[in-house]
Amino acid sequence: xxxxxxxxxxxxxxxxxxxxxxxxxxxxxxxxxxxxxxxxxxxxxxxxxxxxxxxxxxxxxxxxxxxxxxxxxxxxxxxxxxxxxxxxxxxxxxxxxxxxxxxxxxxxxxxxxxxxxxxxxxxxxxxxxxxxxxxxxxxxxxxxxxxxxxxxxxxxxxxxxxxxxxxxxxxxxxxxxxxxxxxxxxxx
Numbered sequence: 428x429x430x431x432x433x434x435x436x437x438x439x440x441x442x443x444x445x446x447x448x449x450x451x452x453x454x455x456x457x458x459x460x461x462x463x464x465x466x467x468x469x470x471x472x473x474x475x476x477x478x479x480x481x482x483x484x485x486x487x488x489x490x491x492x493x494x495x496x497x498x499x500x501x502x503x504x505x506x507x508x509x510x511x512x513x514x515x516x517x518x519x520x521x522x523x524x525x526x527x528x529x530x531x532x533x534x535x536x537x538x539x540x541x542x543x544x545x546x547x548x549x550x551x552x553x554x555x556x557x558x559x560x561x562x563x564x565x566x567x568x569x570x571x572x573x574x575x576x577x578x579x580x581x582x583x584x585x586x587x588x589x590x591x592x593x594x595x596x597x598x599x600x601x602x603x604x605x606x607x608x609x610x611x612x613x614x615x
Contacts, residue, residue, distance in 0.1 A: 442584050442594065444456060444593075444594065444597040445457060445590055445593055445594060449597060449601060451601065451604065452597075452600055452601040452603075452604035453604075454596070454597055454600045454601070456593035456594070456596050456597045457593070459593060459596060461566075461569075461574055461589045461592060461593075464563075464566040464592040464593070464595075464596055465562075465563035465564065465565075465566040465567040466563070467596055467600075468511070468559050468562060468563045468566070468595070468596060468599065469559055469560065469563045471559070471596075471599045471600060471603060472511075472555055472556050472559030472560070472563075472599075473556075474603055475504050475507060475552070475555050475556075475603065476552050476555075476556060478500045478504065478603070478606055478609055479500065479501060479504055479548040479549075479551060479552040479555075480548070480552070481500065481609050483500070483609055484499065484500045484501050484504075484548040484609070485499050485500075485501050485547070485548065486499055486500075487499045487502075488608055498538075498543070498605075499544075500548075500606040500609050501543075501546055501547065501548050501551055502538070502543040502544060502546070503602045503605055503606050504548070504551045504552070504555050505538075505541065505543040505546045505551050505555075506534065506537075506538060506543065506602065507555055507598075507599050507602050507603075508551060508554050508555040508558045509534075509537055509541070509558075510534075510595065510598055510599060510602075511555070511558035511559050511561070511562045511595075511599070512558050512561075512562075513532055514562050514591065514592075514595040515558065515561050515562040515565055517529055517578060517591060518562065518565045518566065518569075518588060518591065518592075519565065520578060521576045521577065521578040521586075521588050521591070522569070522573060522576060522588070525576075525577075526576075526577045526578065526579065527578050527579070528578070528579045528580075528581065529578055529579065529580050529581060530581065531581035531582075559599075562595070566588075566592050569588055573588060574587060574588050574589040575587050575588070575589070576588050578591065
C-alpha cells in the first residue's frame, strides 16, 4: 500500500470551468446567478452529509493507492471542508483589501499534513457543514460593486469575488461527482 507521501498531485488549471460546462461533472457555473452561490454551496454541503453517513464513506475505490483520483468519500469531504475554509478567507481578503494576492495553497500537501486518510465521517460532516455555512454567508453578504472586487492567485490567475464564487462552486460540485460510486453501489 502506498503512503500519504506518494500522493499524485493534481496540476490541472481548472479556471476554464468559468467559461464552459465541465464535461465530467456537467456543471455550468457560467449559468449560475451569483445570488445563488450561497444557497447552492449549502445544498452541496447537505449532499455531503448523506455521503458521509454511508457505510462505505471511509473506503477507497482502490485501497492501495493514495491519490486524489481515488480518495475515499471522507477524504474528499475533508478536502471540500478545507476548500470552503480557504475560499471563505479569500472572499474576506478580497472584500477587505484592494486586489490582494492569495498565498499559495497546496491541496495535496494539506491532505498529507492533515491526514485526510485517518479522518472520520462523524468528525468531517459537521466541520464541512459549518465551513459551508460560513462561506455561503460570505457570498450572501456581497452586494453591488463588491462582486467585482479582484484578487490574484499565486499562479497569476485573476478572479473577481463573483468568478471566485463560481470557481469554488464547481470545485465542490465536481468532488461530489467524484464520489458518485457510493450512490451507485447503494442502488446497484
